[in-house]
Amino acid sequence: MNQVIRLVPFALMALISLFSNPVAAQNTVPYTPVTAERLLHPEPDNWLMYRGTYNSWGYSPLDQITTKNVDKLTPMWTFSTGVNEGHQSPPLVNNGVMFITTPKNQVLALNASTGELLWRYQRELPEDLFQLHPTNRGVALYGDKVFLATVDAHLLALNAKTGEVVWDQTVENYLTGYYMTLAPLVVRGKVMVGVSGGELGIRGFVQAFEAETGKSVWKTYTVPGPGEKGHETWSGDTWKTGAVSIWVTGSYDPQLNLTYWGTGNPGPFIAAMRPGDNLYANSVIALDADTGELKAHHQYHWNDAWDWDEVSAPLLLDVQRPGKSFKALVHAGRNGYLWLLERKADKIDFVNATPFVRQNVFTKIDPESGRPTYDPQRIAGIGKRAEFCPSVWGGKDWPPAAYNPQTGYLYIPANQNLCSALTGQETTYQPGQLYIGVDFSKIELLPTAEAKDHIGEIQAWDINAGKKAWTVKFKSHNWGPLLTTGGGLIFSGGTNDRYFRAFDAKTGKLLWQQRTNSGVTGVPTSYRIDGIQYVAVQSGWGVDAQRKQELLDKAFGTKTFVPQGGVLWVFALRK
Amino acid sequence: MRRANDQPEESNTAHPCKDCYASRLLSRRTVLKSALGLGVSLHFARVADSAETDPKKLRPQIGDVFIFSSGDHQGQVVTIRDLPEGGPPAFAYPLDPKTQTLRDGSRLNRVLFVHLAQTELTDPTRAVAAEGVVGYSAICPHTGCDVSGWKAETQHLVCPCHASTFDPKDRARVIGGPAPRPLPLLPLRTVDGKVTVAGAFSARVGAEQK
Ligand code: FES
Numbered sequence: 001m002n003q004v005i006r007l008v009p010f011a012l013m014a015l016i017s018l019f020s021n022p023v024a025a026q027n028t029v030p031y032t033p034v035t036a037e038r039l040l041h042p043e044p045d046n047w048l049m050y051r052g053t054y055n056s057w058g059y060s061p062l063d064q065i066t067t068k069n070v071d072k073l074t075p076m077w078t079f080s081t082g083v084n085e086g087h088q089s090p091p092l093v094n095n096g097v098m099f100i101t102t103p104k105n106q107v108l109a110l111n112a113s114t115g116e117l118l119w120r121y122q123r124e125l126p127e128d129l130f131q132l133h134p135t136n137r138g139v140a141l142y143g144d145k146v147f148l149a150t151v152d153a154h155l156l157a158l159n160a161k162t163g164e165v166v167w168d169q170t171v172e173n174y175l176t177g178y179y180m181t182l183a184p185l186v187v188r189g190k191v192m193v194g195v196s197g198g199e200l201g202i203r204g205f206v207q208a209f210e211a212e213t214g215k216s217v218w219k220t221y222t223v224p225g226p227g228e229k230g231h232e233t234w235s236g237d238t239w240k241t242g243a244v245s246i247w248v249t250g251s252y253d254p255q256l257n258l259t260y261w262g263t264g265n266p267g268p269f270i271a272a273m274r275p276g277d278n279l280y281a282n283s284v285i286a287l288d289a290d291t292g293e294l295k296a297h298h299q300y301h302w303n304d305a306w307d308w309d310e311v312s313a314p315l316l317l318d319v320q321r322p323g324k325s326f327k328a329l330v331h332a333g334r335n336g337y338l339w340l341l342e343r344k345a346d347k348i349d350f351v352n353a354t355p356f357v358r359q360n361v362f363t364k365i366d367p368e369s370g371r372p373t374y375d376p377q378r379i380a381g382i383g384k385r386a387e388f389c390p391s392v393w394g395g396k397d398w399p400p401a402a403y404n405p406q407t408g409y410l411y412i413p414a415n416q417n418l419c420s421a422l423t424g425q426e427t428t429y430q431p432g433q434l435y436i437g438v439d440f441s442k443i444e445l446l447p448t449a450e451a452k453d454h455i456g457e458i459q460a461w462d463i464n465a466g467k468k469a470w471t472v473k474f475k476s477h478n479w480g481p482l483l484t485t486g487g488g489l490i491f492s493g494g495t496n497d498r499y500f501r502a503f504d505a506k507t508g509k510l511l512w513q514q515r516t517n518s519g520v521t522g523v524p525t526s527y528r529i530d531g532i533q534y535v536a537v538q539s540g541w542g543v544d545a546q547r548k549q550e551l552l553d554k555a556f557g558t559k560t561f562v563p564q565g566g567v568l569w570v571f572a573l574r575k
Numbered sequence: 576m577r578r579a580n581d582q583p584e585e586s587n588t589a590h591p592c593k594d595c596y597a598s599r600l601l602s603r604r605t606v607l608k609s610a611l612g613l614g615v616s617l618h619f620a621r622v623a624d625s626a627e628t629d630p631k632k633l634r635p636q637i638g639d640v641f642i643f644s645s646g647d648h649q650g651q652v653v654t655i656r657d658l659p660e661g662g663p664p665a666f667a668y669p670l671d672p673k674t675q676t677l678r679d680g681s682r683l684n685r686v687l688f689v690h691l692a693q694t695e696l697t698d699p700t701r702a703v704a705a706e707g708v709v710g711y712s713a714i715c716p717h718t719g720c721d722v723s724g725w726k727a728e729t730q731h732l733v734c735p736c737h738a739s740t741f742d743p744k745d746r747a748r749v750i751g752g753p754a755p756r757p758l759p760l761l762p763l764r765t766v767d768g769k770v771t772v773a774g775a776f777s778a779r780v781g782a783e784q785k
Pocket of ligand 1: 131715716717718719720734735736737738739752753754
């Protein structure tokens with residue numbers, strides 16, 4: 001039984017307001033339906049989707065909070081979610097109504113200016129569910145509905161005004177290892193989701209459903225089956241359990257009507273267990289928004305051996321280079337390279353790739369195709385240990401990069417000075433069991449000597465010039481998704497010291513910081529109500545950040561305590 | 576009632592592969608016959624641990640034997656001689672010997688066994704072990720993964736999902752990682768060398784609900 005707790009019996013409130021403070025009546029926030037048009041051109045005051053806009057910039061044009069006054073930023077209100085583990089979802093805001101999600105598939109609707117709870121949805125999860133990644137990365141909005149992809153692999157439509165379930169669609173069987181953590185992507189009345197389970201021998205896909213009814217419209221596997229293009233890049237039956245999960249929201253180009261998704265690694269981790277290029281793993285794929293047809297792809301690296309999911313969707317930018325202006329896809333890879341690609345209606349062209357952290361696997365990159373050549377020493381086999389850099393968590397994991405059109409800089413939440421080692425072992429596939437070909441508890445994290453100095457970074461790259469502009473360094477590893485604003489700022493947490501910070505987007509100078517309850521791995525957003533600009537973010541450490549911290553502590557002989565428990569923080573300028 | 580459970584079940588069934596689950600299915604008639612003599616214990620054996628009524632989903636019941644769910648002996652009844660002393664752990668589902676119902680209807684019924692030297696077990700652990708064989712829920716109380724890893728050097732159980740570590744010698748105490756509590760313990764007893772259930776799980780199995 002799913003539970004909706006509506007906290008405000010409206011009739012009662014109306015009665016109270018007759019006799020007492022009339023302000024109390026404001027707790028009913030009228031809801032503005034989200035149209036396809038609004039998603040194409042979201043008002044600056046709102047944050048209607050995962051990265052704010054379809055181009056995945058993570059950019060708010062709001063400019064009330066600036067480099068000059070950000071030191072007056074102060075918490076307005078907070079909200080405890082009552083849940084542990086990784087709080088990674090962005091607070092979405094639609095004309096005064098905020099939606100956040102938490103691990104265990106709770107959705108909270110709040111008055112975005114006062115923090116008053118409007119409703120709460122809590123999914124009752126099956127008791128035999130297991131969660132490798134206990135997190136959720138947010139909802140999507142369309143019409144008067146809120147869409148949630150659940151950890152037991154259902155897609156739900158909730159009534160945005162009440163939190164009641166409008167429809168509940170089974171996407172896959174969770175007992176066979178499928179689960180979902182991403183925020184859905186809504187394009188022209190269709191709700192798109194992808195599936196997680198790359199460590200559990202799934203076969204990944206993206207699927208679209210009618211927003212109105214929940215009816216399936218199309219489904220495209222990320223591992224091509226017999227007769228499909230790319231199937232020849234898998235040997236024998238390996239495609240059936242080839243993984244290639246999708247766990248971060250895609251981008252969308254309305255001109256080309258293409259959605260762009262980053263894809264996960266192939267499974268198991270050990271490359272020799274699935275000879276071939278393993279399309280469309282570790283790639284960007286372009287899917288037609290209406291039909292799901294795979295129109296184009298670029299594989300960042302083939303036959304992955306390092307667990308380098310490339311699930312972050314590329315940012316869509318217009319790049320001006322001497323003698324060449326083009327529509328680009330930009331992706332800071334888990335593989336440690338910054339990829340610049342050109343997007344076209346029927347193909348994706350390689351432009352160039354530059355390492356942004358220490359990388360010792362690629363020996364060269366073909367200038368035409370972008371195909372890397374590997375150092376064979378860096379590839380683990382069955383019974384063969386191999387060390388490689390960056391670590392299995394990569395140069396940049398899922399925390400999204402951001403782009404600020406004022407500075408022309410791309411901002412990357414990076415991790416430097418970390419390597420890993422893997423050793424392969426024979427594994428047989430069993431439905432719903434880990435299927436990675438290595439002993440999970442023996443995945444090694446190897447800090448380099450420089451890691452004592454720093455690990456986490458925020459890097460700014462001048463995309464037109466193709467050069468790094470500056471780097472901010474943190475002693476801690478960095479799991480901070482980025483927000484950048486029209487006020488010339490970058491906001492990010494991500495470190496194990498629990499800070500949420502603001503930096504100058506031009507120079508990287510630290511301008512403000514606030515210690516929070518836990519580590520901040522949530523996606524920050526910004527919105528405006530009644531002329532006041534707010535910045536909102538969830539603080540709640542867990543999942544990979546916590547696991548990596550344990551391994552770092554082991555390596556350094558330290559003991560770092562990052563308390564868990566989610567809290568939403570909302571900031572504005574002190575009057 | 577205790578006596579009823581002490582009675583050897585099916586001790587006189589003879590099959591070419593005596594311990595195979597498949598061949599045991601053939602012996603259902605014999606089993607049903609012996610079940611008649613165990614009417615009292617059938618009632619008693621119902622543990623309060625689960626509200627389920629589907630016998631395939633019921634938590635292990637007193638008198639249940641076990642069938643290996645993976646490994647070289649997959650499909651066979653778990654006997655103490657199949658469990659190598661010193662580890663690694665083996666995994667199994669309970670089987671109601673009377674109805675031959677394999678309780679694999681819920682993954683929460685997956686149990687792990689480790690065979691250890693009796694002298695290495697703490698007193699309270701030894702008390703519920705069967706000749707050095709300890710039984711625990713195979714489901715990690717953190718977020719519900721199967722605890723399938725084994726650290727031979729320390730004889731610790733390791734959950735592969737987020738590396739929670741448990742000491743099977745001491746009631747599966749949490750040694751490290753995010754698990755909020757020990758693995759639920761399943762009291763065991765051996766009957767004719769077979770590992771059987773002697774009591775209910777010490778705690779609710781599965782992930783934390785909060
Ligand atoms: S599920 Fe076992 S450690 Fe997380």
